[in-house]
Amino acid sequence: MAAAWEALRGVADPELPAVNVVELGVVRSVRAVEGASGGTALEVVITPTFSACPALHVIEASVADAVSALGVAVRVVTALSPPWTSDDMTDAAREKLRAFGIAPPARHGGLVEIALEAPVRCPRCDHPDTRLRNAFGSTLCREIRTCRACGETFERFKPL
Amino acid sequence: MTTALETPPTGTLRDALVARLTALADDELLLGHRDSEWTSHGPLLEEDIAISNLAQDEIGHAVLWYEVRARLDGSDPDDLAFHRDPEGFRSCLLVEMPRGDWAFTMLRQFLFDCYEAEALPRLARSPYPPLAEAAAKAHREELFHLRHAGLWVRRLGLGTEESRSRALAALGVLWPEVGGLLAPLPTDADLVAAGYLPDWEALPGAVVARARAALGAADLDPGRDPVVPAVNARDRVSPQRAELLATLQSVARADPEAVVW
Numbered sequence: 001m002a003a004a005w006e007a008l009r010g011v012a013d014p015e016l017p018a019v020n021v022v023e024l025g026v027v028r029s030v031r032a033v034e035g036a037s038g039g040t041a042l043e044v045v046i047t048p049t050f051s052a053c054p055a056l057h058v059i060e061a062s063v064a065d066a067v068s069a070l071g072v073a074v075r076v077v078t079a080l081s082p083p084w085t086s087d088d089m090t091d092a093a094r095e096k097l098r099a100f101g102i103a104p105p106a107r108h109g110g111l112v113e114i115a116l117e118a119p120v121r122c123p124r125c126d127h128p129d130t131r132l133r134n135a136f137g138s139t140l141c142r143e144i145r146t147c148r149a150c151g152e153t154f155e156r157f158k159p160l
Numbered sequence: 161m162t163t164a165l166e167t168p169p170t171g172t173l174r175d176a177l178v179a180r181l182t183a184l185a186d187d188e189l190l191l192g193h194r195d196s197e198w199t200s201h202g203p204l205l206e207e208d209i210a211i212s213n214l215a216q217d218e219i220g221h222a223v224l225w226y227e228v229r230a231r232l233d234g235s236d237p238d239d240l241a242f243h244r245d246p247e248g249f250r251s252c253l254l255v256e257m258p259r260g261d262w263a264f265t266m267l268r269q270f271l272f273d274c275y276e277a278e279a280l281p282r283l284a285r286s287p288y289p290p291l292a293e294a295a296a297k298a299h300r301e302e303l304f305h306l307r308h309a310g311l312w313v314r315r316l317g318l319g320t321e322e323s324r325s326r327a328l329a330a331l332g333v334l335w336p337e338v339g340g341l342l343a344p345l346p347t348d349a350d351l352v353a354a355g356y357l358p359d360w361e362a363l364p365g366a367v368v369a370r371a372r373a374a375l376g377a378a379d380l381d382p383g384r385d386p387v388v389p390a391v392n393a394r395d396r397v398s399p400q401r402a403e404l405l406a407t408l409q410s411v412a413r414a415d416p417e418a419v420v421w
Binding site: 048050051052053080081082083085112113116133134135136137138140144158160 | 206209210212213214216217219220221223224289292293294296297298300301303304307308
């Protein structure tokens with residue numbers, strides 16, 4: 001089981017290569033179940049960030065490949081409940097996103113609308129005076145902002 | 161708090177749920193397609209990106225509903241989207257109409273978002289878990305749609321004479337069609353009686369009130385409440401639906417045996 005989690009930490013989100021699917025909160029659980037042919041299989045439960053995220057299909061295949069490589073049968077199941085929230089992302093993942101140039105989402109505890117209005121620090125110069133350029137970006141999970149201090153235009157992972 | 165149903169519904173209840181899911185999915189798919197017609201034609205790069213995001217979300221939500229339906233009747237979501245004849249679709253005219261100008265597109269998106277803001281939390285309380293889970297997932301993402309479309313309604317209504325006249329012209333066509341969006345399917349009553357659609361009778365009033373409040377703040381008066389027909393016309397094929405599907409399905413139908421696109 002530990003080996004399976006370790007293997008899953010090697011699977012990156014194809015649209016956010018800086019973070020892996022475990023620290024992103026996309027992998028929900030790993031457990032041993034009875035396999036199709038009678039032996040033991042590992043069941044990995046994953047959940048989509050945004051439901052229309054095309055990366056999910058790639059993640060599903062990569063997760064299956066990573067666990068199969070350990071020599072065990074694997075079944076990947078997608079669960080919608082409870083719905084993924086950006087609060088599921090670990091602190092380590094947030095730091096990696098920032099280093100990658102994407103401002104991480106603030107923790108909101110369910111108060112998404114407040115998090116959306118809160119100041120966002122520039123991932124380049126750390127200045128809090130940044131403005132929203134577009135509430136939508138290159139993927140469903142991002143918005144586009146500009147830093148008033150250093151002029152950098154950057155993406156922020158949306159609080160969800 | 162309702163008790164979750166352990167087993168999926170059977171018989172007429174199952175058929176009623178399949179019909180409702182089909183209407184939910186088809187509305188999302190067709191609206192997503194109309195929105196996607198703006199991709200690379202948006203008035204500004206930012207808006208082009210935004211409307212393309214909305215389109216992608218709506219199509220993703222259609223997939224959620226088709227997948228819940230698949231659990232009940234074993235249907236294939238791709239097959240339903242790309243190889244079903246227009247007669248089998250249960251979309252409403254509101255989402256089928258051509259995209260029109262930008263005011264028409266944003267007003268339509270806004271009215272549909274008002275409907276989803278009321279319908280999804282109700283469906284999220286359904287005792288049938290697959291339905292409730294899909295609704296809860298979609299509801300979380302719809303927040304971004306309502307904020308975006310709501311801003312556009314204000315911008316159009318309070319902007320220039322030109323934007324305002326275009327918004328009012330769009331509203332004149334769209335507002336009556338909210339009735340068709342809200343009209344019940346003949347079999348919805350069975351689902352309501354069995355508790356599958358919590359507080360569903362209050363949905364039309366709630367949607368109209370929500371839309372009116374935001375339109376009022378943009379100084380846009382839609383006039384009289386839309387008439388919600390006792391039975392909807394979703395089983396009738398409009399020329400707009402036929403035209404839309406001819407485009408949406410053309411690639412898939414050109415090579416029905418294709419396994420990789």
